[in-house]
Amino acid sequence: LQTSFGKCPKISDAAGGGTRSHDWWPCQLRLDVLRQFSPEQNPLGGNFDYAAAFATLDYKRLKEDIKDLLSNSQSWWPADFGTYGGLFIRLAWHSAGTYRAVDGRGGGGMGQQRFAPLNSWPDNANLDKARRLLWPIKQKYGKAISWADLLLLAGNTALEEMGFPVLGFGFGRPDTWQSDESVFWGAETTFVPQGNDIRYNGSTDFVGRATHLEEPLAATHMGLIYVNPQGPNGNGDPMMSALDIREAFGRMGMNDSETVALIAGGHAFGKAHGASSTALGPPPEGGSLEQQDFGWANSFGTGNADDAITSGLEVIWSKTPTKWSNDYLKSLFHNTWTLVKSPAGALQFEALNSTVDYPDPFNGAARHATMLVSDLALREDPIYGAIAGAWASNFTLLTDAFANAWFKLLHRDMGPISRYLGPEIPQQQFIWQDPLPKVNYPCITPSDEATLKQQIISTPGLTVENLVSVAWGSASTFRGGDKRGGANGARIALQPQASWAVNNPKQLQKVLSKLTTIQTAFNSANHGGKQVSLADLIVLGGNAAIEKGAAAAGYTNVTVPFTAGRVDATQADTDITTFEYLNPQGDGFRNYRNYTGWSLARTEELLVDKAQQLTLTAPEMTVLVGGMRALNANFDNSATGILTAEPGTLTNDFFVNLVDMRTVWTADSTGELFTGKDRTTGKTKWTATRADLVFGSHAELRAIVEVYAQAGGKDQVVSDFVAAWAKVMDLDRFDVK
Numbered sequence: 016l017q018t019s020f021g022k023c024p025k026i027s028d029a030a031g032g033g034t035r036s037h038d039w040w041p042c043q044l045r046l047d048v049l050r051q052f053s054p055e056q057n058p059l060g061g062n063f064d065y066a067a068a069f070a071t072l073d074y075k076r077l078k079e080d081i082k083d084l085l086s087n088s089q090s091w092w093p094a095d096f097g098t099y100g101g102l103f104i105r106l107a108w109h110s111a112g113t114y115r116a117v118d119g120r121g122g123g124g125m126g127q128q129r130f131a132p133l134n135s136w137p138d139n140a141n142l143d144k145a146r147r148l149l150w151p152i153k154q155k156y157g158k159a160i161s162w163a164d165l166l167l168l169a170g171n172t173a174l175e176e177m178g179f180p181v182l183g184f185g186f187g188r189p190d191t192w193q194s195d196e197s198v199f200w201g202a203e204t205t206f207v208p209q210g211n212d213i214r215y216n217g218s219t220d221f222v223g224r225a226t227h228l229e230e231p232l233a234a235t236h237m238g239l240i241y242v243n244p245q246g247p248n249g250n251g252d253p254m255m256s257a258l259d260i261r262e263a264f265g266r267m268g269m270n271d272s273e274t275v276a277l278i279a280g281g282h283a284f285g286k287a288h289g290a291s292s293t294a295l296g297p298p299p300e301g302g303s304l305e306q307q308d309f310g311w312a313n314s315f316g317t318g319n320a321d322d323a324i325t326s327g328l329e330v331i332w333s334k335t336p337t338k339w340s341n342d343y344l345k346s347l348f349h350n351t352w353t354l355v356k357s358p359a360g361a362l363q364f365e366a367l368n369s370t371v372d373y374p375d376p377f378n379g380a381a382r383h384a385t386m387l388v389s390d391l392a393l394r395e396d397p398i399y400g401a402i403a404g405a406w407a408s409n410f411t412l413l414t415d416a417f418a419n420a421w422f423k424l425l426h427r428d429m430g431p432i433s434r435y436l437g438p439e440i441p442q443q444q445f446i447w448q449d450p451l452p453k454v455n456y457p458c459i460t461p462s463d464e465a466t467l468k469q470q471i472i473s474t475p476g477l478t479v480e481n482l483v484s485v486a487w488g489s490a491s492t493f494r495g496g497d498k499r500g501g502a503n504g505a506r507i508a509l510q511p512q513a514s515w516a517v518n519n520p521k522q523l524q525k526v527l528s529k530l531t532t533i534q535t536a537f538n539s540a541n542h543g544g545k546q547v548s549l550a551d552l553i554v555l556g557g558n559a560a561i562e563k564g565a566a567a568a569g570y571t572n573v574t575v576p577f578t579a580g581r582v583d584a585t586q587a588d589t590d591i592t593t594f595e596y597l598n599p600q601g602d603g604f605r606n607y608r609n610y611t612g613w614s615l616a617r618t619e620e621l622l623v624d625k626a627q628q629l630t631l632t633a634p635e636m637t638v639l640v641g642g643m644r645a646l647n648a649n650f651d652n653s654a655t656g657i658l659t660a661e662p663g664t665l666t667n668d669f670f671v672n673l674v675d676m677r678t679v680w681t682a683d684s685t686g687e688l689f690t691g692k693d694r695t696t697g698k699t700k701w702t703a704t705r706a707d708l709v710f711g712s713h714a715e716l717r718a719i720v721e722v723y724a725q726a727g728g729k730d731q732v733v734s735d736f737v738a739a740w741a742k743v744m745d746l747d748r749f750d751v752k
């Protein structure tokens with residue numbers, strides 16, 4: 016029997032081959048996104064502490080090794096202009112550049128470029144070479160440096176080595192060991208489809224340019240980090256390219272000047288590769304075994320160096336591609352450009368009457384100044400043109416802007432500054448880091464906590480349901496993707512969160528004003544300087560409510576774990592525009608769905624999506640929903656899904672009643688709301704949403720529900736709910752982890 020190594024056999028009868036449930040029932044709700052990155056799958060061990068391993072790193076030697084590597088050209092992938100600097104900058108940019116501000120996913124924080132699909136995206140062509148060049152360094156330093164950090168550090172160090180004054184570097188990105196399946200990369204089934212992108216959903220403007228890019232995506236085409244370098248659909252039009260760039264970089268959280276700075280900064284270095292139109296071999300993921308995770312085999316000439324093919328474009332932007340300068344912008348504005356084709360047939364611009372003095376990467380004849388269509392956008396677009404034009408004659412401004420934008424690019428998805436490790440963290444704080452004030456007073460002690468909880472719970476108007484709902488609203492903005500949000504900072508009291516429908520603004524204000532009264536009283540009394548933040552009080556309030564709900568169910572000895580030390584952020588330190596991205600399309604935990612929002616997902620998918628951002632497992636998601644229903648914590652105080660006769664009591668009623676065969680469910684015309692009637696009398700017993708009924712409908716969720724509904728389930732609800740709740744409240748406490 017012979018099977019070709021590259022191709023998979025028609026029918027595999029082993030290792031998960033054959034037609035799967037998901038092939039039969041493509042609409043099946045996926046729970047695998049909640050089963051990723053489990054500690055058992057970490058080859059460094061479940062308790063691996065990257066910060067501790069990093070502390071042993073000889074950071075200076077590591078950087079020296081990267082610098083040596085930059086000019087240590089390897090025969091299997093010779094360095095252009097004698098340095099891998101340009102290649103490593105592109106490596107870092109493509110690692111970080113997948114970040115999307117809308118859902119906080121993507122970015123360089125997990126080293127995902129090592130895995131499919133990113134390792135094989137057409138835009139990431141030949142970055143497999145860059146990662147392989149770095150392997151001896153990774154090998155040498157082992158656990159002390161993660162791939163995720165190394166990919167970014169390589170670009171940062173390359174910039175330094177080529178004369179660019181970087182702001183610094185924050186380490187602290189632990190590696191992952193599998194592809195993150197929670198990221199929506201788009202619904203297209205081909206890479207870089209020409210004019211056939213589902214993400215635009217047919218919306219095009221009068222010139223046929225796609226207009227509204229589907230959220231949460233940032234890239235304009237499947238398989239690209241951002242935009243087509245040859246203009247939208249390869250149309251060669253810089254003006255239209257500018258519109259795509261603005262959309263894509265905007266989705267990454269970059270404004271116009273940051274965008275210009277990044278492109279002008281990046282393309283100050285290196286070159287584009289398009290020596291010939293010879294077709295390349297498959298990307299790493301489609302390669303044969305003997306390719307050993309290498310892709311894009313090039314059969315043209317030597318297959319590398321002067322014969323390299325990456326993007327198919329053949330461009331050198333600057334006279335000094337290995338040295339920081341603003342020659343890119345000078346060339347852009349001082350030359351007259353004409354559209355030509357690269358040797359590979361791709362559209363690019365060449366300087367007319369060029370003085371032919373751009374260096375060849377391998378000592379060949381000097382070359383003409385060249386630009387990508389997307390580069391010309393920085394000159395043709397009036398807004399970009401004004402910024403870039405000014406920087407063409409002001410090198411200092413460009414340097415400053417690129418330093419800031421580059422640092423933001425690399426650290427955007429790292430969350431609070433308390434996550435940063437290493438000796439080169441800039442002193443300066445940035446608004447995109449969601450700054451928090453420092454604690455400069457003694458925090459409350461467990462005995463204060465008990466007193467405060469007592470005060471809260473005996474305050475008229477502070478009910479179990481309201482306290483639970485507000486504490487959840489405060490903590491549950493956390494996104495595992497970019498570590499933004501969470502209870503620390505009490506930003507639920509600030510804009511925009513205070514106005515979100517999911518937070519029930521009127522009720523929220525009532526709760527917050529009562530909590531603020533308690534806070535003021537505590538902080539103005541003599542407690543040896545001790546202070547309590549509103550952020551801590553919100554969480555304490557939730558805990559007090561849960562303890563009351565548990566006591567009502569007969570569990571009088573429950574104490575919800577609490578970690579004091581949260582602080583209160585200011586409105587000035589809260590970027591309203593980007594915090595608005597944290598406004599959920601759905602929060603199944605509080606039975607909220609934004610029916611007029613952008614998400615096309617089903618309500619139950621939004622529930623799972625939120626659970627994934629909260630880094631919950633399927634059982635944790637299940638017990639939190641069931642417990643919050645029992646505690647009556649719907650955002651709007653509705654009875655929907657409150658499958659209990661004793662709301663406000665921490666029982667397993669939600670689960671018991673959900674699987675009770677005496678109830679028959681029917682859907683309303685929208686398919687969003689359901690009525691549960693008594694099978695014999697026909698009397699209406701309950702109402703519910705998709706976020707409720709999915710727990711009885713989905714076989715794997717139902718299996719978990721049965722655990723909570725069966726004998727012993729009552730006890731287990733209380734202990735599991737309390738543990739999962741405390742986990743959510745502390746998700747953003749990197750300051751104490």
Ligand code: HEB
Binds near residue numbers: 101242328
């Ligand atoms: Fe870039 C390269 C495109 C942005 C940095 N870029 C490149 C290329 C292309 C592009 C096509 C070529 C590749 C090859 O090799 O062939 N970009 C692009 C676009 C954009 C960009 C379209 C948007 C508009 N870049 C960018 C940024 C950065 C960069 C932002 C940073 C910051 N690039 C870069 C570099 C390079 C490139 C450094 C070179 C590489 C080498 O040398 O290898």
